[in-house]
Amino acid sequence: MRKSIIGLSAPVLIGVLAAISAPAMAQDAPTSDLTVTGNAAVVTDYRFRGISQTDRRFALQGGITVSHSSGLYVSTWGSSIDDYVASGSDQELDLIAGYTKTIGAATVDVGVLYYYYPGSGGANTDFVEPYASVKGTFGPATAKLTVNYAPKAKALSVGNGKEDNLYVGGDLSASIPNTPLGVSAHLGHSFGPSYLTIGKEYTDWNIGATYTWSHLTFGVSYVDTDKSSFSPSGRNIAKAGIVGSVTASF
Incomplete structure (x- = not known):
């Protein structure tokens, strides 16, 4: 039952109002439906589906994502690249829009990714890639299946007109309980x-581990493919390699 404050003296009344006003204001403050997250990273090699985009050298990367409580999100992510990737461009910029929803034990994510390569001199290097994924969590472990399909585009051509590309990937990850480690x-x-494949098709794989400290995550992974591909410098950019990374999240 709410007590009446009528008849209280001025000092007591002021004290009561002061005591109840702060919590009331805090409770009435609206909760934002938007969440903004971001990251910045340094990697010893930028590997895209197992193939180096930096001639097996360092890359600077970063991204930002705005998510809505409805499940809708937009994101942008960028990385430095070598000029053989996209007709002289020295950076990749990914523009992403998607929707995610949890249904029972599964989380479904669908969206569209646009690969933009500024500074490519007007060459056909940009392309669109819709994607869909489903993941489930089992204790400390998460399993994920992803399908990416890039419709026919001149940017994907290997000399036969427009080409398309399909990528199917599976991921397993787990955090080690009571530790800052992950695998x-x-x-x-x-x-x-297509331009994204080594010949007709190929397989890539990697295994890795991470250590998280505050807002920093240190990672190391072994990356490999079952084919070879050589950059203009003569390096095999599909060869097995160890990739290290330091990522700051905010």
């Missing part, structure tokens, strides 16, 4: 032929 594994297959 992961990935297996993917690219179906072509």
Whole structure:
């Protein structure tokens, strides 16, 4: 039952009002439906589906995501690249829009990713890639299946007109209970032929581990493919390698 404050003296009344006003204001403050997250990273090699985009050298990367409580989100992510990737461009910019929803034990994510390569001199290097994934969590472990399909585009051509590309990948990850450590594994297959494949098709895989400290995550992974591909410098950019990373999240 609410007590009446009528008849209280001025000092007591002021004290009561002061005591109840702060919690009331805090409770009445609206909760935002938007969440903004971001990250910045340094990696020893930028591997896209197992193939180096930086001639097996360092890359600077970063991204930001705005998510709505409805499940809708937009995101942008960028990385430095070598000029053989996209006709002289020295950076990749990914523009993403999607929707995610949890249904029972599964989380479904669908969206569209646009690969933009500024500074490519007007060449056909940009392309669109719709994607869909489903993941489930089992204790400390998470399993995820992803399908990416890039419709026919001149940017994907290997000399036969417009080409398309299909990529199917599976991921397993787990955090080690009561520790800042995590482990992961990935297996993917690219179906072509297209600019994204080595010949007609190829398989890539990696295994890795992470250590998280405050807002920083330190990672190391072993990356490999079942084919070879050489950059203009003569390096095999599909060769097995160890990739290290330091990522700051905010």
